[in-house]
Amino acid sequence: MSKNEQQTDFQKALELLPWYAKNELSGEDFSWVEGQLDSSLELQEELALINKQIGLTEQYVESLDTESFENQASRINALKNRIKIQNNIQDIKNIEQEKFKPVNSTENQPKGGNSMWDKILSFLPRTQKQWQIASAVALSVMVIQGVIIAQLSKPNEVEYTTLSGVNTPMTGIVLLANFKSGTSLAQMELFLNKNNLKVIGGPDLERQYRLGFKRSVVKGKPLNDEEVSNLIFDLLDSKVVDFILREN
Amino acid sequence: MKDKSIAQVEDVVCLKAISQGNESAFEALYKRYQPRLLKFSAGLLNGDISQAADIVDDALFDIWNKASSYSEKAKVSTWIFTITRYKTIDYLRKQKNVTLTDEVESLLDDDVAAPDALSSHQNEQERIKQCLEKLSDSHREMILLMYYQGLTIKEIAEVTETPMNTVKTRMFHARDKMNSMLVRMGIEGYP
Numbered sequence: 001m002s003k004n005e006q007q008t009d010f011q012k013a014l015e016l017l018p019w020y021a022k023n024e025l026s027g028e029d030f031s032w033v034e035g036q037l038d039s040s041l042e043l044q045e046e047l048a049l050i051n052k053q054i055g056l057t058e059q060y061v062e063s064l065d066t067e068s069f070e071n072q073a074s075r076i077n078a079l080k081n082r083i084k085i086q087n088n089i090q091d092i093k094n095i096e097q098e099k100f101k102p103v104n105s106t107e108n109q110p111k112g113g114n115s116m117w118d119k120i121l122s123f124l125p126r127t128q129k130q131w132q133i134a135s136a137v138a139l140s141v142m143v144i145q146g147v148i149i150a151q152l153s154k155p156n157e158v159e160y161t162t163l164s165g166v167n168t169p170m171t172g173i174v175l176l177a178n179f180k181s182g183t184s185l186a187q188m189e190l191f192l193n194k195n196n197l198k199v200i201g202g203p204d205l206e207r208q209y210r211l212g213f214k215r216s217v218v219k220g221k222p223l224n225d226e227e228v229s230n231l232i233f234d235l236l237d238s239k240v241v242d243f244i245l246r247e248n
Numbered sequence: 249m250k251d252k253s254i255a256q257v258e259d260v261v262c263l264k265a266i267s268q269g270n271e272s273a274f275e276a277l278y279k280r281y282q283p284r285l286l287k288f289s290a291g292l293l294n295g296d297i298s299q300a301a302d303i304v305d306d307a308l309f310d311i312w313n314k315a316s317s318y319s320e321k322a323k324v325s326t327w328i329f330t331i332t333r334y335k336t337i338d339y340l341r342k343q344k345n346v347t348l349t350d351e352v353e354s355l356l357d358d359d360v361a362a363p364d365a366l367s368s369h370q371n372e373q374e375r376i377k378q379c380l381e382k383l384s385d386s387h388r389e390m391i392l393l394m395y396y397q398g399l400t401i402k403e404i405a406e407v408t409e410t411p412m413n414t415v416k417t418r419m420f421h422a423r424d425k426m427n428s429m430l431v432r433m434g435i436e437g438y439p
Contacts, residue, residue: 076279
């Protein structure tokens with residue numbers, strides 16, 4: 001055997017020694033290292049050092065006071081709780097996924113769906129999520145409508161009065177008006193301001209508003225019937241009004 | 249200690265049950281592995297047992313979730329060590345903001361306290377602790393996996409995701425460095 005080969009074998013044996021010491025080598029490698037050890041004092045010394053290192057390492061790791069953390073019931077329970085929470089979240093996700101299956105999938109198609117009722121049903125939300133969205137949209141519409149009404153009929157006792165000059169609108173001239181569909185809030189406001197009118201009620205189920213006159217119109221002298229009729233005719237010419245009439 | 253092949257069969261059965269949501273099997277696996285993993289992780293973290301316990305729990309939670317993905321290419325124990333090792337190293341990286349390579353090992357020969365510098369109260373155990381702490385993470389990992397956990401070259405290669413030859417070389421350098429530090433520390437048995 002050449003010197004180079006001897007050196008290579010020595011290096012290889014050195015690298016395998018720790019596993020030899022821990023008896024973690026395959027039978028073939030184990031025998032080979034043993035053969036190398038028999039013929040090398042240096043390797044034997046190295047093995048002694050490795051055994052010492054193993055002992056010291058084991059001593060150090062064993063000295064770590066891990067016992068109080070080992071297999072604690074509280075830790076295991078905490079993990080089990082974590083698992084339960086995760087499972088619950090997964091369950092919810094699964095339900096959501098189930099409900100979010102594409103609407104046009106075969107199983108979601110309305111069965112025998114050609115009747116009017118089926119057609120109506122087909123427009124209804126099909127999933128809990130869709131119901132939630134639909135409800136939210138409906139609620140938003142109601143809120144917006146409420147805001148519109150609130151803005152249009154904002155009580156302003158100082159500014160508001162009726163043509164008769166009386167502060168309570170019920171005793172003055174009140175007009176009933178329906179605005180054309182599609183009339184925006186801005187268009188309504190423009191119409192009301194232009195004609196010194198203010199919403200004092202409505203809209204009712206027939207989308208009818210009750211309108212009174214602002215104080216600025218009142219100049220101490222109430223309008224007579226003819227004047228009111230002329231005013232109504234003028235208002236009817238407005239592009240935003242569908243119809244308008246006197247309530248009282 | 250249980251025969252390794254029997255332990256492997258038991259582990260595989262346990263993992264299959266876990267993959268079907270069996271919490272008792274999970275508890276059994278936890279009780280079997282947590283102490284070993286805790287020592288390994290705490291050793292890597294220089295004795296930070298509390299942190300190691302959290303990391304090990306986290307790793308075991310991952311095992312609960314990934315049990316169905318276990319393939320019998322590697323031993324269950326190797327697979328579990330790989331996950332725990334990854335989590336521990338990840339924590340170390342975040343703490344130190346370094347990568348775990350031989351290049352970043354702390355060449356701390358000058359930092360290692362000479363025997364005279366150690367007070368009379370510091371016993372051999374404390375010196376060993378200091379010695380292991382001064383090793384680079386990758387070398388300390390080799391020492392712990394090999395000397396304490398008794399993993400084979402192949403298992404360490406799988407756990408650390410490095411080639412087997414690299415494992416042998418790294419182990420050689422790790423123990424060489426440990427030797428030189430132990431000599432400087434005047435540990436009994438070291439010339």
